Amino acid sequence: MVSALGAVSAPPRLGPPLGADFFARPVAEVAPDLVGCTLLVGGVGGVVVEAERYQEDDPASHSFRGPTPRAAVMFGPPGRVYVYRSHGIHWCMNLVCEAEGRGAAVLVRALEPVWGLAAMRERRGGCPDRLLCAGPGRLCQALGVDGALNGALAVGGRVAVHGRTGPVDVRAGPRIGITRAVDEPWRFGLAGSGFLSRPFPR
DNA sequence: AATATGATAGTCT
DNA sequence: GACTATCATATTG
Numbered sequence: 001m002v003s004a005l006g007a008v009s010a011p012p013r014l015g016p017p018l019g020a021d022f023f024a025r026p027v028a029e030v031a032p033d034l035v036g037c038t039l040l041v042g043g044v045g046g047v048v049v050e051a052e053r054y055q056e057d058d059p060a061s062h063s064f065r066g067p068t069p070r071a072a073v074m075f076g077p078p079g080r081v082y083v084y085r086s087h088g089i090h091w092c093m094n095l096v097c098e099a100e101g102r103g104a105a106v107l108v109r110a111l112e113p114v115w116g117l118a119a120m121r122e123r124r125g126g127c128p129d130r131l132l133c134a135g136p137g138r139l140c141q142a143l144g145v146d147g148a149l150n151g152a153l154a155v156g157g158r159v160a161v162h163g164r165t166g167p168v169d170v171r172a173g174p175r176i177g178i179t180r181a182v183d184e185p186w187r188f189g190l191a192g193s194g195f196l197s198r199p200f201p202r
Numbered sequence: 203a204a205t206a207t208g209a210t211a212g213t214c215t
Numbered sequence: 216g217a218c219t220a221t222c223a224t225a226t227t228g
Contacts (some may be wrong), residue, residue, distance in 0.1 A: 052220070054220070060220070061220080062213095062220075065214080068213075068214075069213085070212080070213060070214090084212090084213095084220080085210095085211070085212065085213095086219070086220065086221050086222095087209080087210070087211080087212095087219060087221050087222080088209075088210035088211035088212070088219090088221095089209065089210055089211080089221070089222075090221050090222070092220060092221080094220090107220060109220090135221070135222070136220070136221075137221050137222060138221090138222075175220075176220080176221095177219085177220055177221065178219095178220055179218090179219085197221095203227100203228085204226105204227085204228080205225105205226085205227080205228100206224100206225080206226075206227095207223100207224085207225080207226095208222105208223095208224090208225105209221105209222095209223095211219105212218105212219095213217105213218085213219090214216105214217090214218085214219105215216085215217080215218095
């Protein structure tokens with residue numbers, strides 16, 4: 001399918017539902033692998049076009065200082081959702097990776113909106129479609145994600161992740177909005193997507 | 203197009 | 216008391 005933007009667009013079908021085993025791997029593998037997968041919350045969502053990797057020995061990660069009350073979910077079992085509030089205003093959504101006891105997760109930064117467009121447009125107040133889910137705070141608003149979802153399963157039920165339906169060209173670059181470990185190329189994105197929070201340099 | 207700024211509240215030092 | 220894994224709007228070139 002070709003979107004109105006002419007950008008890479010997802011087929012209107014779902015790959016196989018992913019189980020906890022997908023997330024029970026090193027976050028260095030899961031983060032790039034997640035690009036091209038489909039994230040649904042209550043049947044609303046789309047294709048992951050941008051994600052960032054965070055891990056325990058990473059000074060930019062909430063898990064860096066150990067399992068504080070906020071970061072506890074990051075140290076829990078893989079395949080769960082870690083939601084935190086950013087700058088007092090926005091919610092941000094992560095998918096917990098690696099074995100229980102390891103503080104690793106992938107921040108979902110942008111989706112290509114595909115399913116539940118009407119609901120997303122309403123929640124986002126009628127902004128242009130390419131900005132519906134272009135950023136971690138924006139996509140949480142579009143999908144109706146808030147703190148109540150923190151710790152919930154992401155492998156069935158209200159939150160589900162489905163595998164890719166075709167080949168994917170993944171780019172890597174430095175993460176956004178952090179002040180430590182700024183040079184680590186741990187942001188991954190779908191090459192050429194028009195739904196990124198920011199483009200990747202050529 | 204690039205950069206600046208204010209909103210706003212939880213978390214950690 | 217300082218610092219955010221942000222976003223929308225405003226301003227400047």
